[in-house]
Amino acid sequence: MKGLTMKELNVGDKDFFQKTITETDVYLYAGVTGDLNPAHINQQESEKTMFKGRIAHGMLTAGLVSAVLGVKLPGPGTIYLGQELKFTAPVRFGDTIKAEVEVMEKNEEKNIMKLKTTCTNQDGETVLKGVATVMPPK
Secondary structure: OOOOOOHHOOOOOOOEEEEEEHHHHHHHHHHHOOOOOHHOOHHHOOOOOOOOOOOOOHHHHHHHHHHHHHOOOOOOEEEEEEEEEEEEEEOOOOOOOEHHHHHEEEEOOOEEEEEEEEOOOOOOOEEEEEEEEEEEOO
């Protein structure tokens, strides 16, 4: 299985991945990464924060962008070189997050492209935005 090459992609091409974030997802992410911040895993402590309850890790949400890049666009064989991120709203347990990428610019000489990355919740609210830099498969 091979992803799309530079020549097969055009500025404006888009794809997405969508997932509902569960309590299990958050606990598994905390266990794998060691990020046991009470904002994510302790209901009583998290209620004292500005979010008034537990939220998903921002990087768990960012991982959904990686899923689009590695599986859909450009897809298998893509090398993820970098990511600029801004977290714009919390992701709560039960939120359905749509991670979308869009080709912004192509440097065919270097086989590097930049993609706009956006995650929105089920209400259409943007929870993450940024720019990914990748090398699509040759």
